[in-house]
Amino acid sequence: MLSEESKKELEAALGKYPNKRSAVMDALRIAQKGNGGHLTKEDMDEIASMLEMRPVEVNAAAAFYTMYNIEKPVGKYHIQVCRNISCSLLGAEHLIKHMERTLGISTGGTTPDKRFTLSTVECLGSCGTAPMMQINDDYYENLTETRIDELLKTLK
Amino acid sequence: MERVLLKNHGKPDSHRIAGYLASGGYKALEAALRMKPDNIIQMVKDSGLRGRGGAGFSTGLKWSFIPKDPTLQKYLCCNADEGEPGTFKDRGIIDHDPHLLIEGMIITSYAIGATRSYIYIRGEFDFGAKRLEDAIKEAHAKGYLGKNILGSGFEHEMYVHRGYGAYICGEETALLESIEGYRAQPRKKPPFPALAGLYGKPTVINNVETLSCIPAIIEKGAEWFKKLGPEKSPGPKIYCVSGHVKKPGLYELPMGTTARELIYGHCGGMLHETRPLKAFIPGGVSAPMLTPQDIDTPLDFDSLAAKGSMLGSGAVIVMDNSTCMVKMAYIINRFFSHESCGKCTPCRDGTPWLTKVLRRLEHGEGRPGDVELLESLCTNIFGRTFCPLGDGAVMALRGALKHFRQEFQYHVDHKMCPAS
Numbered sequence: 001m002l003s004e005e006s007k008k009e010l011e012a013a014l015g016k017y018p019n020k021r022s023a024v025m026d027a028l029r030i031a032q033k034g035n036g037g038h039l040t041k042e043d044m045d046e047i048a049s050m051l052e053m054r055p056v057e058v059n060a061a062a063a064f065y066t067m068y069n070i071e072k073p074v075g076k077y078h079i080q081v082c083r084n085i086s087c088s089l090l091g092a093e094h095l096i097k098h099m100e101r102t103l104g105i106s107t108g109g110t111t112p113d114k115r116f117t118l119s120t121v122e123c124l125g126s127c128g129t130a131p132m133m134q135i136n137d138d139y140y141e142n143l144t145e146t147r148i149d150e151l152l153k154t155l156k
Numbered sequence: 157m158e159r160v161l162l163k164n165h166g167k168p169d170s171h172r173i174a175g176y177l178a179s180g181g182y183k184a185l186e187a188a189l190r191m192k193p194d195n196i197i198q199m200v201k202d203s204g205l206r207g208r209g210g211a212g213f214s215t216g217l218k219w220s221f222i223p224k225d226p227t228l229q230k231y232l233c234c235n236a237d238e239g240e241p242g243t244f245k246d247r248g249i250i251d252h253d254p255h256l257l258i259e260g261m262i263i264t265s266y267a268i269g270a271t272r273s274y275i276y277i278r279g280e281f282d283f284g285a286k287r288l289e290d291a292i293k294e295a296h297a298k299g300y301l302g303k304n305i306l307g308s309g310f311e312h313e314m315y316v317h318r319g320y321g322a323y324i325c326g327e328e329t330a331l332l333e334s335i336e337g338y339r340a341q342p343r344k345k346p347p348f349p350a351l352a353g354l355y356g357k358p359t360v361i362n363n364v365e366t367l368s369c370i371p372a373i374i375e376k377g378a379e380w381f382k383k384l385g386p387e388k389s390p391g392p393k394i395y396c397v398s399g400h401v402k403k404p405g406l407y408e409l410p411m412g413t414t415a416r417e418l419i420y421g422h423c424g425g426m427l428h429e430t431r432p433l434k435a436f437i438p439g440g441v442s443a444p445m446l447t448p449q450d451i452d453t454p455l456d457f458d459s460l461a462a463k464g465s466m467l468g469s470g471a472v473i474v475m476d477n478s479t480c481m482v483k484m485a486y487i488i489n490r491f492f493s494h495e496s497c498g499k500c501t502p503c504r505d506g507t508p509w510l511t512k513v514l515r516r517l518e519h520g521e522g523r524p525g526d527v528e529l530l531e532s533l534c535t536n537i538f539g540r541t542f543c544p545l546g547d548g549a550v551m552a553l554r555g556a557l558k559h560f561r562q563e564f565q566y567h568v569d570h571k572m573c574p575a576s
Contacts, residue, residue: 016274019336019355021338022337023337025337026318051337053337060339061339064339064497065319065320066322067280083487084441084491085399085437085441085488086242086398086399088483088487089398089400090399122241122323122494123239123240123242123491124280125243125244125247125281127241127244127398127471128244128405128406129404130398134280137282137283
């Protein structure tokens with residue numbers, strides 16, 4: 001269920017648009033953030049009720065956009081490594097394998113302690129500082145094995 | 157060349173309004189509000205500014221399609237859904253000089269009579285979205301947004317709308333669907349957004365870089381703008397360079413700078429001295445790649461079109477001779493396949509099929525006839541899709557096949573890459 005804080009944030013988002021439906025992406029983002037990085041059916045049903053939409057319409061929107069994690073909990077730190085052309089040219093695949101070894105998981109997996117989820121993504125728009133990755137909301141660029149190792153140690 | 161779009165980059169607190177005002181910011185808005193909207197549109201037409209989002213359509217002409225009826229609600233949407241691999245120019249403006257974009261948007265809104273605008277920013281750009289929201293608040297506090305802006309009687313409100321991970325949102329009608337709360341699938345055109353856009357109302361959709369050119373055009377004039385670069389593609393251009401060069405990054409240069417000047421001059425040459433240039437993509441992954449024999453091609457709309465490629469977003473991706481072209485084609489097509497919105501069959505089913513064939517070639521499992529199969533699939537996708545995503549996938553692959561067909565065939569015949 002949406003927290004009171006999330007509901008207030010959603011109320012503010014509604015002011016941006018002439019109709020409620022337009023706030024669905026904000027609502028899903030706010031709900032996901034408030035729920036530790038994933039969306040539940042209850043969240044989406046509540047959003048549907050608040051925005052006067054059918055639950056299936058909210059679900060359809062959530063399923064379309066890759067950043068919504070429906071019923072798929074992610075770790076405390078969601079690591080998303082870019083593997084598109086510019087990052088690949090500068091060794092992204094090698095770094096992904098290095099992270100799989102270091103974290104002991106395959107791409108798409110979450111560590112048993114629920115600390116890290118490792119994903120790959122198709123271009124994060126940071127090609128001039130490749131290779132790069134995103135951890136939760138933050139970008140980390142010009143990556144090397146050493147930089148990744150140092151960074152992972154700081155994420156408790 | 158004097159910097160126009162990146163002039164504030166590197167200055168401390170370049171994202172704050174105090175710094176922007178100190179560099180002469182919002183003077184163009186003051187001047188614009190003293191002009192008649194039609195005169196601003198004419199000035200932008202005269203400048204020759206062409207949209208920097210990829211299509212290169214005349215910006216002033218696009219604005220002039222908006223109906224003049226003052227009783228109609230009109231909208232401006234800024235396309236900041238930068239998602240074309242290789243492209244990171246808009247993020248540069250958003251992160252470091254958000255007021256430049258905001259000033260351009262207020263002037264544009266005044267010219268077309270829009271009282272509301274939305275900046276559609278891709279979801280991953282959390283940092284940029286927050287910077288824009290903060291900058292909008294600052295502009296509001298100074299009276300550049302809101303009611304009766306600078307005593308002109310013009311009122312305008314600006315909002316940030318965050319996408320959440322779908323490349324198709326960069327297609328203008330899909331972007332509108334997304335703001336309206338639907339799956340971001342493209343709409344049938346006509347009607348074009350200028351007549352029936354956001355919420356069915358007249359709407360202009362422009363890219364971040366395009367809108368950021370507007371203050372300088374107002375301040376320095378259409379003639380000044382026209383003198384930068386080639387006659388038919390004037391103005392400054394942000395080239396974003398990545399891949400195998402010594403100094404990748406953003407370079408603001410006159411439109412029409414050659415690939416040689418960019419790669420070997422500004423970017424310091426190839427990353428490894430012993431690995432010469434094999435190919436470069438001049439405008440993001442949708443643009444067909446070119447080879448060293450095209451190195452003196454001016455990077456502008458018309459010169460690149462004459463070479464069978466396109467300027468697109470101005471994203472130059474450089475590859476040296478260690479690069480496997482089949483692997484690059486696979487990565488590019490994997491992207492398009494992943495990002496297909498699923499609305500129409502040739503793209504929804506065709507791009508994954510291309511990716512499947514390319515994957516097996518790349519993994520040494522190619523079959524006789526695979527190269528011909530790729531060509532046949534391209535023929536059956538190109539021009540048969542609802543929006544340009546399918547065409548983008550095909551143009552990229554056709555570019556690779558045109559220049560490196562033998563390398564693709566080698567993968568079939570020898571189950572390995574000649575570049576490895």
